[in-house]
Amino acid sequence: MKYRNYIFDLYGTLIDIHTDEEQPQLWEFLADYLKVNFGTVYDAVRLREDYLKICRDEEKRLGERNGSRYPEIKIEWVFGKLIGKPCTDDEMRLLCNAFREKSRDKLVKYDGVTKTLSAIKRAGGRVFLLSNAQRLFTEKELETTGLIQYFDDIFISSDLGIKKPDKDFMLALIGKHGLKKEECVMVGNEVLADVGVASAAGVDAIYLNTYDHTQEEIERDLELCHADADRVTILEDWDKAFGLMTKNYLN
Numbered sequence: 001m002k003y004r005n006y007i008f009d010l011y012g013t014l015i016d017i018h019t020d021e022e023q024p025q026l027w028e029f030l031a032d033y034l035k036v037n038f039g040t041v042y043d044a045v046r047l048r049e050d051y052l053k054i055c056r057d058e059e060k061r062l063g064e065r066n067g068s069r070y071p072e073i074k075i076e077w078v079f080g081k082l083i084g085k086p087c088t089d090d091e092m093r094l095l096c097n098a099f100r101e102k103s104r105d106k107l108v109k110y111d112g113v114t115k116t117l118s119a120i121k122r123a124g125g126r127v128f129l130l131s132n133a134q135r136l137f138t139e140k141e142l143e144t145t146g147l148i149q150y151f152d153d154i155f156i157s158s159d160l161g162i163k164k165p166d167k168d169f170m171l172a173l174i175g176k177h178g179l180k181k182e183e184c185v186m187v188g189n190e191v192l193a194d195v196g197v198a199s200a201a202g203v204d205a206i207y208l209n210t211y212d213h214t215q216e217e218i219e220r221d222l223e224l225c226h227a228d229a230d231r232v233t234i235l236e237d238w239d240k241a242f243g244l245m246t247k248n249y250l251n
């Protein structure tokens with residue numbers, strides 16, 4: 001086996017998802033939810049403006065605190081401020097799930113994901129998740145899609161306060177499990193975040209072009225993140241990924 005440790009991005013890589021946080025109905029829904037459940041009254045337009053402002057402020061403050069160029073806040077800090085009074089963990093989880101479900105209109109695994117992950121596990125490889133995401137949004141989606149069973153460990157950026165392409169995010173995973181970098185490969189659909197974090201950490205990468213980017217766009221971004229072309233494999237879809245991972249990497 002060329003690689004023993006497969007570190008996957010989630011959205012756009014394993015899960016095909018679509019969310020829209022700009023739709024007015026979402027903010028009307030949230031205003032109603034806050035009023036009914038917490039007695040907090042907001043106009044929907046103002047609610048969205050305040051949400052975005054708190055996100056920006058919290059991100060700036062966190063970046064100053066932890067020194068990362070790529071800080072990742074916890075979304076519950078933002079909702080907590082909007083509610084304006086203490087709430088329980090269960091109440092916060094329900095709120096996050098409701099908001100996410102309302103904003104989301106697509107959530108499916110890509111064809112080929114299940115058989116590839118199964119093949120890796122059967123061959124004795126290890127599977128990790130390294131996702132730029134909010135734990136309170138993502139946990140339920142990992143359960144719903146049945147992916148949670150495949151992971152040896154799950155790293156979500158909101159837990160650590162930093163996100164890809166900050167190399168410390170990947171190094172935290174590598175360090176925790178004592179992985180050898182030459183036995184790891186990062187698989188993801190965003191050049192700057194996924195290939196970028198792998199390049200910064202000194203790990204090989206597989207770029208999966210699920211969003212149909214042009215060759216020019218891919219090359220431009222590879223250059224932007226100073227990727228070593230010899231250490232990046234570009235694949236068009238999961239059929240190719242399955243073929244490569246099971247034929248080349250697992251034998």
Ligand SMILES: [Mg+2]
Pocket residue numbers: 009010011012013188189190
């Ligand atoms: Mg992605």
